Amino acid sequence: MAKRILIVDDEPRYLRLLEANLRTEGYEVVTAQDGAQAVDVFSNQPIDLVLMDVMMPKLDGFGATQRIREFSSTPIIILTAKGDEQDRVRGLDLGADDYLVKPFSATELLARVRAVLRRAQPAGDVGGQSRFFTHDNLKIDFARAEVWKGETPVSLSATEYRLLLQFAHHMGKIMSSEELLTSVWGPEYRTDKEILWVSIARLRQKLEDDAHTPKHIVTRSGLGYLMPPIEE
Amino acid sequence: MNIDPQAFLYIHDLMRIATTPEEMRTAIERFLATLREQFVFDNVAVYIQDEKTNALDIVYARAVGRAKNAEADAAWGETFAGLVLANGKVLIQEPESTPVTDDRLRRAYLLGIPLNANGLIGGALIFVRFGGPAYEQEHIAVASLAAELLSILFERRAWRRTHSELHQLKLQMQLQEDFVSTISHELRTPLGFIKGYSTSLLRRDTSWDKETQQEFLTIIDEEADRLSLLIENVLESARLQSKTLPLRFQPLRLDAVLRDVVTRLRARYKDLNVNMDLLAAPPLQGDGVRVAQVFDNLFTNAIKYAPGSPITVVLRKVDDMLVVELSDQGPGIPKESLPLIFERFYRARSEKATGTGLGLFICKQIIDAHRGKIWAESTLGQGTTFIIELPINPVR
Numbered sequence: 333m334a335k336r337i338l339i340v341d342d343e344p345r346y347l348r349l350l351e352a353n354l355r356t357e358g359y360e361v362v363t364a365q366d367g368a369q370a371v372d373v374f375s376n377q378p379i380d381l382v383l384m385d386v387m388m389p390k391l392d393g394f395g396a397t398q399r400i401r402e403f404s405s406t407p408i409i410i411l412t413a414k415g416d417e418q419d420r421v422r423g424l425d426l427g428a429d430d431y432l433v434k435p436f437s438a439t440e441l442l443a444r445v446r447a448v449l450r451r452a453q454p455a456g457d458v459g460g461q462s463r464f465f466t467h468d469n470l471k472i473d474f475a476r477a478e479v480w481k482g483e484t485p486v487s488l489s490a491t492e493y494r495l496l497l498q499f500a501h502h503m504g505k506i507m508s509s510e511e512l513l514t515s516v517w518g519p520e521y522r523t524d525k526e527i528l529w530v531s532i533a534r535l536r537q538k539l540e541d542d543a544h545t546p547k548h549i550v551t552r553s554g555l556g557y558l559m560p561p562i563e564e
Numbered sequence: 565m566n567i568d569p570q571a572f573l574y575i576h577d578l579m580r581i582a583t584t585p586e587e588m589r590t591a592i593e594r595f596l597a598t599l600r601e602q603f604v605f606d607n608v609a610v611y612i613q614d615e616k617t618n619a620l621d622i623v624y625a626r627a628v629g630r631a632k633n634a635e636a637d638a639a640w641g642e643t644f645a646g647l648v649l650a651n652g653k654v655l656i657q658e659p660e661s662t663p664v665t666d667d668r669l670r671r672a673y674l675l676g677i678p679l680n681a682n683g684l685i686g687g688a689l690i691f692v693r694f695g696g697p698a699y700e701q702e703h704i705a706v707a708s709l710a711a712e713l714l715s716i717l718f719e720r721r722a723w724r725r726t727h728s729e730l731h732q733l734k735l736q737m738q739l740q741e742d743f744v745s746t747i748s749h750e751l752r753t754p755l756g757f758i759k760g761y762s763t764s765l766l767r768r769d770t771s772w773d774k775e776t777q778q779e780f781l782t783i784i785d786e787e788a789d790r791l792s793l794l795i796e797n798v799l800e801s802a803r804l805q806s807k808t809l810p811l812r813f814q815p816l817r818l819d820a821v822l823r824d825v826v827t828r829l830r831a832r833y834k835d836l837n838v839n840m841d842l843l844a845a846p847p848l849q850g851d852g853v854r855v856a857q858v859f860d861n862l863f864t865n866a867i868k869y870a871p872g873s874p875i876t877v878v879l880r881k882v883d884d885m886l887v888v889e890l891s892d893q894g895p896g897i898p899k900e901s902l903p904l905i906f907e908r909f910y911r912a913r914s915e916k917a918t919g920t921g922l923g924l925f926i927c928k929q930i931i932d933a934h935r936g937k938i939w940a941e942s943t944l945g946q947g948t949t950f951i952i953e954l955p956i957n958p959v960r
Contacts, residue, residue, distance in 0.1 A: 343753065345783060356767075434756045435752065435756035435757075437759060
């Protein structure tokens with residue numbers, strides 16, 4: 333089956349250039365013109381590889397890469413301007429697999445695409461990750477960073493959302509306060525337990541039916557917190 | 565401990581005045597008026613050290629009591645202030661114990677408190693009572709609190725000044741940085757297309773049909789033109805900046821120049837809707853090519869930023885000036901952007917602009933070289949008018 337590649341750029345002439353060359357190699361091509369559109373297109377069909385420009389309106393390439401990485405390990409190649417070492421490092425740190433420096437030649441583009449696809453797992457076989465996460469009546473849409481309690485959308489602060497992702501990504505595992513503080517707030521907050529307590533209390537207020545007997549975020553005294561595995 | 569609610573309210577009032585941003589004189593005025601409700605004095609003076617010379621400068625003085633009509637004859641503690649600052653502590657100066665005169669104004673009781681805000685400012689607050697009473701411990705306590713608060717007031721002013729200086733500096737640097745990143749992005753984009761499409765055509769492992777080849781070659785051609793225009797613009801604005809671009813002045817009819825520009829634009833934009841109201845103007849001294857370039861730029865901007873809008877151009881004579889007004893009915897320019905649009909490298913940030921941020925800058929340089937003026941007026945949602953005033957005989 334032909335590999336499907338998502339190309340994201342706000343310059344129509346770049347889209348045309350990438351598309352024309354990729355099609356000669358038998359790839360299927362879908363396009364998006366900004367980061368938000370990219371995440372949408374990505375989450376609605378199986379994609380084998382993303383070619384992502386950095387400077388774009390709405391959501392930029394970094395934001396889109398980060399969003400996609402919340403729920404997928406599909407390879408991403410970012411397209412950056414020459415000399416922007418910081419951009420390349422940032423892209424790779426956010427989970428991009430490779431980068432291509434503009435201006436690039438058509439043959440280099442195709443070689444990079446081949447190389448990254450060779451290393452990658454086929455689409456769909458990404459360790460059970462998907463765009464949506466459910467835990468009882470709690471639902472997370474990673475692509476849109478939205479949270480639902482049953483049919484009701486829940487509004488979370490950016491910090492609360494990151495904290496919830498920690499639990500969702502490690503369902504069934506007890507996480508210590510230090511671990512949670514380090515990954516959500518940063519290492520300098522490692523011992524600042526009170527902000528974690530307040531945030532967990534607030535999350536429970538928003539997500540639990542009864543904040544005193546929580547189902548989603550459970551305290552294990554002296555050890556930490558966990559999202560208990562759902563019994564099938 | 566019991567807090568006297570009255571005293572608490574009083575201190576609160578003082579603090580509020582000291583921390584409310586308002587004009588310095590008004591703030592001190594209000595502050596001292598409130599202070600006087602609980603603390604009696606006849607004269608008050610605020611001395612602040614000059615940043616450069618360290619000399620004390622009087623920044624505020626008020627006679628509110630017995631010396632109201634004494635003009636410059638009464639005591640203001642000028643020398644005493646220096647003493648207070650040098651000692652860095654509260655000082656009191658009282659007249660000789662036995663009255664040598666009945667004139668109260670010659671029997672001044674001085675209280676001086678240093679003003680200090682973390683080394684940012686130095687100064688002294690001086691109170692004068694004529695003929696007493698002497699300053700008691702609780703008076704000194706109130707006056708010291710006043711001095712602390714006054715220091716905060718001065719400190720905040722110093723911070724505000726520093727803040728606004730830094731802000732200006734940041735804006736300038738931002739403009740420079742924007743230029744570097746804009747110009748490199750603008751130059752790289754066409755270059756990227758030329759590289760990408762030409763290497764596509766050069767691929768040995770595939771063959772493109774005739775139509776695609778034509779498409780790619782057209783893109784390469786257009787992008788090469790865009791690149792060369794960009795480079796020209798950058799060089800031209802640099803030359804205008806350094807005043808090395810020679811202008812050829814000759815008699816020029818503005819109505820004819822405007823008609824030429826519009827005719828040329830009509831060939832490029834078939835739907836162009838221009839209303840012209842042109843006076844048969846007397847010739848003025850100017851460089852025809854450059855002036856035409858200005859009009860061309862203004863028209864092109866109107867076409868780009870107010871697509872579909874009719875454009876009106878009016879040429880009038882006002883005294884010894886010719887005035888051209890070029891109006892569109894587009895979305896308009898926000899008020900805060902109006903003073904910036906003629907700045908080098910300034911670009912409207914909103915949508916995806918393709919310009920170099922040099923067009924209007926170049927226009928202004930050209931009009932300046934003709935001793936003229938160019939500016940814009942705009943109402944959001946209604947349109948923008950560019951106005952150019954050119955003297956008929958520029959004195960060179």
